Amino acid sequence: MNLQKILPDRIGFGTAPLGNMFRAVPDDEANATLDAAWDQGIRFYDTAPLYGAGLAEIRLGGLLSSKPRNEFVLSTKVGRVILDEIEEGSHDLGEKGSLFEFGRPNKIVHEWTAEATERSLEGSLKRLGVDRLDIVWVHDISQDFHGDLWLQKFEEARTGAFRVLSRLRDEGVIKAWGLGVNRTEPVELALALEEPRPDGFLLAGRYTLLDHAHALQRLLPMAVEQQVSMVVGGPYSSGVLAGGSHFEYADASTEIVEKVQRLKDLADRHGVSMKAAALQFSLAHPVTAAVIPGATKPSRIAEDLAALHEQIPADFWRELREADLVSPQAPLPGGV
Template sequence: MRLRTLLPGRLGFGTAPLGNMFRAIPEEEARATLRAAWDQGIRYYDSAPFYGAGLAEIRLGEMLAEHPRDSYVLSTKVGRVILDEVEDPAARDLGEKGGLFEHGRPNKIVDDYSADATYRSIEDSLKRLGTDRLDIVWVHDIAQDFHGDRWLAQFETARTGAFRVLSKLREEGVIKAWGLGVNRVEPVELTLDLDEPRPDGFLLAGRYTLLDHARALQCVLPTATEQGVDLVVGGPYSSGVLAGGAHFEYQEAPREIVERVGRIRELTERHGISVKAAALQFALAHPASVAAIPGATRPSRIAEDLGALDERVPAAFWAELRESGLLSPEAQLPTA
């Protein structure tokens, strides 16, 4: 199924921060943020077992339990199984993303893209989310940032395991769509080259933003458009640095990124717009892009995101951004 026909709007809610990413988030703050998202019309929610070792799914499920199942679209991910056994969250080997959820639950996280693990992951997610079905399932983080030189071997396991299971579940009507949920372009390239199984779309985080979009434009989006495969943009604010935060790629932003954001901010101030509006509208401008799913841990952020989506950004801003070298010549420009 085309994601553009399945998703209820151009703005969804990514729950990674609610897995206690970067900090321990009080339960009431998490509940208030999710309530704000619902009350302001957000109807697409994305989660994953990885986010706080199941914490984000549990928190999301508690909110969604208050609403009819047919009133929202829900996605989660496979590729990791959460065990009852405990471990030190700060000591997990997460490749380039060390310490990402050290404030989450201490349950042991096991990487496994096999068929059996895919079925188990879905069953466990349904229990944590308190629901009877999923709409979209993404194969999670099957890339270099988490698996290093082993990522191609993990990809092959997923191709013969998770990919085929999810294709079967789609054919049986158990799920409506599946794809990859990754922070790198290369696994998307490989998947688009496969004869089978065929995904419905991709959740690509941090790779189609104001700060990083050239490779996606060159290597993924033309083929995705040609094949009718839709893109959900994760991390449209590049882990927060485009929204006033200090993180880029889930780590402290390096100086060159901070300087680049500063140049973008100078332009937005000159044109009287917000950086959030520029970032979000850019992420949604490409024809393949059907939704963006920024995360949040405070209720006020929801109104900011919705406001950024509706803010009028003048064409002169985009022209100046491109002329300054901050935007690829191939990038699709939003229309006013």
């Protein structure tokens, strides 16, 4: 099913930060942020077992389990099974390093088989306190592996998670499934399959104002041709586009900081907020169904919603193009 027919709005809420990403978020702060999202009309929520070893799902469940189930759209991910057993030492999260070092200490099993997929879904439903999911993403197939190993993991997912989720979709248990990744290659492979066929994909950090050229080369033309939709995760590039210091889950390099400053200088000259430029850029591509910025403070919800509707002059986008700060192939708002 086309994701644009499932999603209620063009903006949702990404809950990775509520898994204590980068810092320990107090429960009352997390709960207040979720309440603010609901009260201000957010009705699409994305989460994953990986986020704090189940912490984000538990916190999100504290909100959604008390709401009418037909009033929101919920997506989570498979590929990680959270155990009751406690991990001795830090979690091995591959390229994501110590991203969730402040999360729960439970052991995490990285597996994309059919059996692990079913266990993952059962665990998510329990932590979220709901009876069904709308969209399920196959999480990070390529994230933690190098060389030919990620292709082996893709094959594990193709014969395991892909088939389970395709069956659940066909049975009406879920509405759609796809890949949730921050690399374009696994989505390109999935779209090249005759079956099982994903309904869409969640691409984190790879179609942002700061980093989009690679996605425009192969993946997004394939998605246009096949009429497959994208949800953009991490639209602020791990926070660096919104005043933070992280890019790609780590401290931003000098090169990245300098490029962000060039973007900000241009935005300031036109009286444009960086959040507005970032969100509206990602949404301008016809493949994009929604963006899902994350937050850990209630005030950020209002900022994101205001950014979505901020009026940006065409001259800003034109100068952005002329300054070679965006790819020539990137669609811009207003057809600039």
